[in-house]
Amino acid sequence: MATVQEISIYLDGLLPALGINKKRELLRLIYEISKRDGKSPVDVLPAEKNLNFERAKKQLLLKRYPTSFSTAPKSAFYLPKLELDPAQRADLTPRPFYPQYIYIEESVCESGLARRAREKFPKAQFPSWDGKEMVGSDNFSRRTDTLVIHREKYDFLKPCPCSSGNAGCGYNLINLGFGCRFECEYCFLQQYQNLHAILLPANVQDFLDKIDGASFRKGPFDRPRIGSGEFTDSLVFDELTQYSAQIVPFFRARPHLQFEFKTKSVCIEGLLAQGGAENVVVSWSVNAAQFIERVEHFTPSLPQRLAAAASVAQAGYRLGFHFDPVVPFAGWKEAYAQAAEQIAQSVPVDKVAWISVGLLRFSRELKKAVENRFPDNSILDGEFLLEFDGKMRYPESLRQEAYAYFVPLLRKLFPKAVVYVCMEKAGMCPLA
Ligand code: SF4
Structure with missing residues (x-):
């Protein structure tokens, strides 16, 4: 699979006059095809006479969407900017569920759940919490480090x-x-869950x-x-x-x-x-x-x-x-x-x-x-x-x-x- 940088350099050589948005689209298409097929950028989009943005995009869309290219509306091909951040990579190191921080809302601090959490995780820290302050990790992969025991007030049945x-x-x-x-x-929670904790x-x-x-x-x-x-x-x-x-x-x-x-x-x-x-x-x-x-x-x-x-x-x-x-x-x-x-x-x-x-x-x-x-x-x-x-x-x-x-x-x-x-x-x- 080619890296984003390799594809970017290849495109700069192939179509040097591309504007930012056009380059962005071609870059994503080459990336997705290269990843799927295990091919280099030159194999995905070879140099050829009279190649321009329109021809390149058409060729790439056909390769990326072979079943639906001719029937789907153009708006159905979703080509957002490719922004890969290695820091966000999922941590797949196996570990038991053992929160480091357990926040307990005061009104439920005597509940059975709060008591069991104190018994099961005696080495966790139990910071005081007003029920409003944002808690949890910066990193979604570390969400199980934080457990929040709270009183639900609104979202009961729907x-x-x-x-x-x-x-x-x-x-x-x-x-x-x-x-x-x-x-x-x-899992949709990767994108949906703002608070990186278990509630x-x-x-x-x-x-x-x-x-x-x-x-x-x-x-x-x-x-x-x-x-x-x-x-x-x-x-x-x-x-x-x-x-x-x-x-x-x-x-x-x-x-x-x-x-x-x-x-x-x-x-x-x-x-x-x-x-x-x-x-x-x-x-x-x-x-x-x-x-x-x-x-x-x-x-x-x-x-x-x-x-x-x-x-x-x-x-x-x-x-x-x-x-x-x-x-x-x-x-x-x-x-x-x-x-x-x-x-x-x-x-x-x-x-x-x-x-x-x-x-x-x-x-x-x-x-x-x-x-x-x-x-x-x-x-x-x-x-x-x-x-x-x-x-x-x-x-x-x-x-x-x-x-x-x-x-x-x-x-x-x-x-x-x-x-x-x-x-x-x-x-x-x-x-x-
Ligand atoms: S898809 Fe379901 S089981 Fe899998 S991580 Fe998401 S909530 Fe958990």
Whole structure:
């Protein structure tokens, strides 16, 4: 892969009269193609007679977007300035979760969560904190150094913010926490989370108190679904938070609703201690095994996740799976079929309540965060276009092909589950 400096020098020699903006676009295109194909700048854009900006850009766009170059509008090719900062590179050194600084808001300093944090992390510093002062690390990779235990006051219950124009699934959210200890290369929190810390609310009962009397959407499901896990993994901190100990009995007593824990972790001790509940669904985000290993850093492997899923099913919970994000890499159909079959062989199929499928999509801002934190990533090598909802997505033909292949396969393997697509244009794939 050529460096930005090498490409810049090459372009200066090839097209010396280029203006700043034109050079910026060509530089990004050469960088992306060079990274994807492992080629040098001269192989990506060879010198030729009468080469000018327009011809060069056309050649490069054709190479970068071979499927969609002739059909996509020009505005769909998103070519922001390439700004790579080595200081932002993700730190992938394995380390246990042990915050160095624990800030506890005064009003919850006697809570069970605060007490457990003091017991579990006796070597941490506990600075005094007024609940307003900005805390956390400068570096997103160091976010687990800081734990904030607070009282949530506003954001208790809300409909899932599926972007406009998409076919919603009627999901409802309670935000139990902000921040995660895993490092998935595609995680939107890298760009979205301003406060580089782990935030955990100590007043879960206040969230639960909002549920009785609230009206919920239920989408294509038999009962409304409420879940945590939008801004964090639902279970990764459960040993500390013990949220499951409050949530499971609450929902067990409300069979007209169902609650979903969504996780990649194997932190299931709290769930097992509570015994099962038919209307509590424990869902695992899953992917092809090689993708998990390459892209979802620090997370348990697929067999580890499935062993945990089998245990919670045995305890009496129902299961969910989220194939999200699906990434069509070379050999993806076989790899995803294998993962689906592995699930069907590892857990009781009739306990699977739902399975979602969503191809990788992301905000344009996330693109820059990923290429800075994971410069060797392969997930951005796909042909992403700026789409109808302002998100970067694969071309529609590829999305259609992927859903047409994978959704029927899942419906056949899991005939009782609702199999649906997540955050997609209405009509892309019918809900089951
Ligand atoms: S598990 Fe979810 S929240 Fe955690 S890093 Fe991965 S994508 Fe982000």
